[in-house]
Amino acid sequence: MRLKGRIVVSFMVVMIIPLILINVAFFTIIKTRFSLIDTAGDEYNISIITSISNPIGYINKLIEEDYKELRAYLKNGQEHLDDSEYLDKFSQKIDNKYSYIYIIKGKQLIYGKNMELYDKIEYELYDYAIGSDESMGYFENNGFNVMVRHVGTLTDGSNLFFVTNISELETESKLAWGQLTASFVLIMLLTGLTLSYWLYTSVAKPIDSLRKSAKDIIKGDFNTEIKRHKRDEIGELADDFNNVREHINELLEDNISKKQNMKEMVVNISHDLKTPLTVIKGYVEGLREGVANTPEKQNKYLSIIYSKAVEMNSLIDALSAYAKLDMDGISYNFMELDINEHLTEGLDEIKTDLEMNNFEIYFHPCIEERVSVIADAAQFKRVINNLISNSKKYAAKDRKGRIDIRVGLMSEFVRVSVEDNGIGIPKEAQVKVFERLYRVDESRNSKIGGSGLGLAIVKKIIEDHGGRVWAESNRGQGTKIVMLLRNADFISVREVEELRRQKGKINA
Structure with missing residues (x-):
């Protein structure tokens, strides 16, 4: 993934993932803490936030129908209120809503389930029993809050109370807020750690690797x-x-x-x-x-x-x-050169000297009327003179020397070869002869002499022309040096100059 993509993903992780996880944690904690919500019906589930923001108002909505049920039985017939089985089922239903019913006659408890709560509020219940009328009040004592409703008086003179333990609901609300806060901190912490680890392994670690390698390079590794x-x-x-x-x-x-x-x-x-x-x-x-x-x-x-x-x-x-x-101290003057004409003129200049040294030289031009190459006339003349000089140095003693120069077309190249009938070059030395100061005869005291730079200069000049050069020889039968020059019909002077510049950059 590209760095741009990682930045986008990091933004998504920081903004969206925590939001989703916090919402999941919120609803999970609320549903776990306030199990009464499962029994409240769809009409109250939409007010889930109210359960912790305004618990008293929310619980009043939850118990309203239960309270009305008791009032209805009180007015229309009290047989259900005398039935312990019904009272047990009703108590079980409102238990999840932190609510309980108590039936008291005088100072005696006739019915009630949560005795721990009753013991705390027993002495206060009589204050809420005002005749047979409905009444509601709150009992508060050192943080202990209870909502008491006097449902009414039964026919036998006993009083029916509907009690909701507000303290228990508030405690659950506080615990829910604490868990939500802890979940938020934990989610942000885990998200931050995960994101940090991901960024470290994908960005910081590779950069550290680069820094280490830079230090190794400074040390010479x-x-x-x-x-x-x-x-x-x-x-x-x-x-x-x-x-x-x-x-x-x-x-x-x-x-x-x-x-x-x-x-x-x-x-x-x-x-x-x-x-x-x-x-x-x-x-x-x-x-x-x-x-x-x-x-x-x-x-x-x-x-x-x-x-x-x-x-x-x-x-x-x-x-x-x-x-x-x-x-690259020599600047080339590349031009379109008629190779046949150029070689003919050059050989005329040295033909007399070769004949005086018992050498014959023959030129075999290309059969085409005009064959042009891209070359530097002066440097190519140096190439031909070096090759002819080599042929003279390595001439055979048992026969008259002969040099043949041939020109031929090879599509994008023009082939120029200089062949002699001298002592030849061993197979294993044919590649090395173009290395500077290399001599087939390793003895520096060789009578043949020479600098060992002639063929190295030839190779350098031909390659600067964008061409190639190689040797073909058999020991005792002579040597042929083959050169390929760029055909002017396929390439321009500017392109050859650009090739040379590129070659210079590679070798720099």
């Missing part, structure tokens, strides 16, 4: 999941809290992983820089000490020094480029 108690706003907050906790945990783990990778990178780059520096230092010392004592040796030393300096410069350039890409 990001692994304890928060239980969702209810499907409400607090439950949704718990879900959001868990998502935040998991996200923070992932960020911390990623940060730790990045720190570890950074340490490894520093170590590896230091090693890769130290190797050519050591060579340069050795050959410079050879020049200074005169070891290279002929022009031929000096030229050889200088050539080696220059090649190692170029190697160091390439490594630093690759590291700088990857750092900028990794930190």
